[in-house]
Amino acid sequence: MTAVTAQANAVPTVAAARRKLAERFRNAGFDSPDLDARILVGHALALDHAALAAQAERPLSKQEADAVTALAERRLNREPVARIVGVREFWGLPFKLNRETLVPRPETETVVAAALAMLGAERGRPLLIADLGTGSGALLLALLAELPAARGIGTDISLGALACARANAIALGFANRASLVACDHGTALGGGFDLVVANPPYVARPEIADLPSEVREHDPHRALDGGPDGLSAYRAIVTDARRILTPRGILVLELGAGQLDAVRRLAADAGLASTIRHDLAGIPRALAVTVLP
Ligand SMILES: C[S@@+](CC[C@H](N)C(=O)[O-])C[C@H]1O[C@@H](n2cnc3c(N)ncnc32)[C@H](O)[C@@H]1O
Known part of the structure; x- marks a missing residue:
């Protein structure tokens, strides 16, 4: 040889x-x-x-x-690494994934940071939280990790995503403080929420075909599709916010690129005040919304 x-x-x-x-x-x-x-x-x-x-x-x-x-x-x-290994870290916690869950993105941590900053001294209270479109449970469980006296509900229209979120709640030790409910955004929830968070599907339907194949072919369509203009979920959530939130409650929404003005307008039309939060790249990434008296 x-x-x-x-x-x-x-x-x-x-x-x-x-x-x-x-x-x-x-x-x-x-x-x-x-x-x-x-x-x-x-x-x-x-x-x-x-x-x-x-x-x-x-x-x-x-x-x-x-x-x-x-x-x-x-x-x-072009299959993302997180899909191959079936797990992705978010807010320092390991989240298992399945075919029906979005891979949690680092920029979504801006929603957690904004919510904690808005809560300030209220963080130790027994708060009630809702995460609309919870996917793997990333936002809900990250918040429960930071708010030891809080309880929360995650909603989703995907039963597969809810099963994944439930498995993550158990694996991360939050099963006794987290409930998971199948419904359209917050429609099955009563009122009284101190904090509502959502990273809704926000890609305009005609733009889905132009997404990188890592996203288009591997993230679930339901997690991406924001309707004809990308704003359908925001409309539904903002319109329902006053009913779900306590009078001093806070809604924190993740924003897609270029959606700030449109979502602010939706909030203003619903009688809500809003404050912008930027991600680490300086992009307006989250909108913190409160009910106007
Ligand atoms: C962009 S993903 C966000 C997932 C997770 N919150 C995160 O940040 O990683 C949007 C989620 O909303 C869910 N969803 C889509 N339409 C919905 C609806 N009408 N009601 C409730 N959940 C919905 C999807 O199944 C998906 O899990």
């Missing part, structure tokens, strides 16, 4: 598999090739970050190398 053939047939080590994957992802133009490679190799080998480092020079078995290759192919077909 020549030296070249021997090298080609050499069994890659854990570190070499990571490097090779990162290089393929870099060549494919991915934003975070090294991170994607680390997560996928770790997932294929069932190794956490520390174990990956400790076993860096261990050669892969044929079965392990095949498992890495299979995940690499899925990623190169």
